[in-house]
Amino acid sequence: xxxxxxxxGVVEWAYGLGxxxxxxxxxxxxxxxxxxxxxxxxxxxxxxxxxxxxTGAALLxxxxxxxxxxxxxxxxAVARPRPCVxxxxxxxxxLVDPATFSFPSGHAAASFLGxxxxxxxxxxxRLPLLAVAALTAASRVVLGAHYPTDVLGGAVFGLGxxxxxxxxxxxxxxxxxxxxxxxxxQPEHAAGHAPPR
Numbered sequence: 001x002x003x004x005x006x007x008x009g010v011v012e013w014a015y016g017l018g019x020x021x022x023x024x025x026x027x028x029x030x031x032x033x034x035x036x037x038x039x040x041x042x043x044x045x046x047x048x049x050x051x052x053x054x055t056g057a058a059l060l061x062x063x064x065x066x067x068x069x070x071x072x073x074x075x076x077a078v079a080r081p082r083p084c085v086x087x088x089x090x091x092x093x094x095l096v097d098p099a100t101f102s103f104p105s106g107h108a109a110a111s112f113l114g115x116x117x118x119x120x121x122x123x124x125x126r127l128p129l130l131a132v133a134a135l136t137a138a139s140r141v142v143l144g145a146h147y148p149t150d151v152l153g154g155a156v157f158g159l160g161x162x163x164x165x166x167x168x169x170x171x172x173x174x175x176x177x178x179x180x181x182x183x184x185x186q187p188e189h190a191a192g193h194a195p196p197r
Contacts, residue, residue: 027136034110092142093140113157
């Protein structure tokens with residue numbers, strides 16, 4: 001299957017839909033530099049208590065990993081040019097340098113990471129949060145900033161960070177003692193007391 005051809009075709013189709021640029025850019029900027037997810041992480045950590053505070057700390061940790069591993073290392077290692085460069089179309093996101101690399105999408109990674117972590121704390125908000133993440137990812141294609149495989153890679157990366165965090169927490173959680181190893185209390189009649197009638 002020609003993934004490159006599909007990638008290019010989807011970008012050209014989405015770019016040519018004629019959607020209002022300001023509205024699409026408004027959606028995409030929700031996650032620029034961490035955006036709303038970073039703000040929620042700070043708010044939960046500073047003002048929250050108990051599980052909400054731990055959710056904020058987990059979100060901030062995930063975003064830090066996203067910045068170090070994805071934005072600093074992975075993008076430069078893959079070094080994929082953005083579709084606005086390879087397809088010769090105008091980049092409609094004024095906050096992005098077209099010379100920076102495309103794979104994977106940092107916006108998609110931060111959005112899906114944030115949606116999964118916050119959705120675990122507030123299950124009734126999970127679907128709306130994932131919808132916001134999906135719209136943010138789609139907006140990157142419409143603006144000519146990313147290919148579909150870029151946003152898919154970002155979403156997988158964001159979910160991967162969440163899973164690593166979950167497994168790390170479970171590994172640190174103390175295991176419950178084995179009930180079979182506990183000494184059983186002797187019945188009263190075994191200690192010389194007659195059982196009640």
